[in-house]
Amino acid sequence: MDLEGYTRLALRRGKSYDDTLHNLTNRILEIKDISRSRARDLACAVLREVMATSDLTDDLITFAPSSITMGGFGVGSRGEGDFYVHQKIAEVIGSTSAVIDSSHLDDSGAVRANGNYIVLTVDGMHSRLSDFPFLAGFHVARAALRDIYVMGAQPIALLSDIHIADDGDVAKIFEYTAGIAAISELMNVPLVTGSTLRIGGDMVIGDRMTGCVGAVGIANFLIAKKDARAGDVILMTEGAGGGTISATALYFGMSEVVRETLNIKFLRACEILYEDGLTAEIDAMTDVTNGGIRGDAAEISKTAGAKLIFEEEKIRALVNPIVLRMLDKLDIDYLGVSLDALLIIAPRSIAGDILESLRRCDIAADVVGRVEKGSGVQLFKDGKYHDLTLKFRESAYTPIKKVVGELADVDISEMRVKIDEATRNAARKKKKVIQLIRGQKSPRQPNLF
Structure with a gap:
């Protein structure tokens, strides 16, 4: 459960501080085996953080919502909506020096280095395998290697990431890693690095797990x-x-x-x-x-x-x-x-x-x-x-x-208009920050002598 998201939504809908505090305390107790006073302390802290960040006006910190939800537009559901968003991601990135980048809608990206192609990919674990961590790790590692092979490259390394909510069992880390490692050993491609974090830090309770596996390959030609x-x-x-x-x-x-x-x-x-x-x-x-x-x-x-x-x-x-x-x-x-x-x-x-x-x-x-x-x-x-x-x-x-x-539940064209605007907003922010940083003077170097 996303405590921060729940709280922001309650306040946006006009719920009072006291009602939100009461309801949030109860939600926490539904998941966590702690005392009511402890749950209330957590709820108070959540409310304090949400209220401190609810009225920010700096557009470099905040973002303009599109009013289109992930589920509503089918993002991640591998259909027309999802493919459209992938095209928009490439627009935000813009032109690159890569041989194959996001605009090609291919399985992996590729850059040239020392006369060879370095091929890179990342795959997210299946979202419904949170309670089956070995399967999640096995299948996402296999997917990452597939994306390297189909570009004509030979995989040389795997890397992993796992995020587990605050109440998740630590054993999930090891099961997920074992699934990845099984593919690693079967294909003789080493798992060399990774990251382990909680989803949302203290703000997400429950035991939901998510993660991804990346892979790196080398090729002297590319298939696209x-x-x-x-x-x-x-x-x-x-x-x-x-x-x-x-x-x-x-x-x-x-x-x-x-x-x-x-x-x-x-x-x-x-x-x-x-x-x-x-x-x-x-x-x-x-x-x-x-x-x-x-x-x-x-x-x-x-x-x-x-x-x-x-x-x-x-x-x-x-x-x-x-x-x-x-x-x-x-x-x-x-x-x-x-x-x-x-x-x-x-x-x-x-x-x-x-x-x-x-x-x-x-x-x-x-x-x-x-x-x-x-x-x-x-x-x-x-x-x-x-x-x-x-x-x-x-x-x-x-x-x-x-x-x-x-x-789709509603007119796709109407949603696309809003998504197009969100894409332009993000691209403008990127450009603005780049110009801001490039315009900064280099920090004066200290005189050590």
């Missing part, structure tokens, strides 16, 4: 989504899902399916292609994660300026049968959920070599589509071509997501 081109074919490896499928299995009471996700086939597939000298001939690669095939295909189409066409029957055959049965039973669109399969876009002339290398190592794969001139994404199913459109949110894969739904 923007290089997919007409005439290429699209190949896909088998997929059993990761954090998303684990969350589905757990929260729908089908925990036995979780074990299907515990593998490194995707990572091994990338290693095999590299070892066989095929990676350099591939035009684009990605992992089927961000909103499933729907999301990743839309992103590639937009970035590459090309049309992608998929064969539904061939994609379906590559989904782990146990996972697929679960998704079908729960009426979850498997095309809009993370499958953790490897998607390869390459010239038709090397498709056979790619399939041979993967199948030789017992990794199922097939040609599932093609790239043509044009734009958008289509799916060939039941003898007809259908538009494979990106939904506002990814497939609803947990009970609460079923309630929230996959479509």
Whole structure:
């Protein structure tokens, strides 16, 4: 529970100091096993800090709210709203000296250094795996390495971050780290550094956990989504899902399916292609994660300026049968959920070599589509071509997501106008602070002699 957020909201809604103090004390006692006097002391301190920071006027300290919430716009839900915000983040950053940066909407970023490419990525742990820290660490570490491999790079290091709320069990730190370390040892990529903090310090009570894993890789060439081109074919490896499928299995009471996700086939597939000298001939690669095939295909189409066409029957055959049965039973669109399969876009002339290398190592794969001139994404199913459109949110894969739904609740265009303004405000502040600091005189150096 966010004590600070609760208090700010209560005061904004006109609640009196005394009512807020009383209610906040009760909320604290619902979670913490402490005396009422101790809970009241904490509530008083929270109120004091909130009131001290409620009427600030310096625009470099405060921010102008957009009135659009994260959930309302689907941020983090890997759909149309989430993708739009990612584009806006790139606008705030602006132009950079990187070879691949946020504006490319790729899996990782890259810079040149000493004749090589340094490839970097960071992935957040699945938000619904807070109570399952080993799974959270395992799947986020695997995701980070995937994002390095699909750029044509070899991973050389992992780094981690974990935040746990004030009442969280310290054992979560070790379980989360063990999950990361398992991937680290399996792939011989060292976990070299990290950070451990509480969420919100003393202001967030409860046991919620969040975190991320970053990865660094080195390459002498890069594979980028923007290089997919007409005439290429699209190949896909088998997929059993990761954090998303684990969350589905757990929260729908089908925990036995979780074990299907515990593998490194995707990572091994990338290693095999590299070892066989095929990676350099591939035009684009990605992992089927961000909103499933729907999301990743839309992103590639937009970035590459090309049309992608998929064969539904061939994609379906590559989904782990146990996972697929679960998704079908729960009426979850498997095309809009993370499958953790490897998607390869390459010239038709090397498709056979790619399939041979993967199948030789017992990794199922097939040609599932093609790239043509044009734009958008289509799916060939039941003898007809259908538009494979990106939904506002990814497939609803947990009970609460079923309630929230996959479509926007209000007019998206109205929300975009406000988000555009928030983007401009942030970019202006960045520019203002840069100008302010560059205009400062250098501090006078002390005369030591």
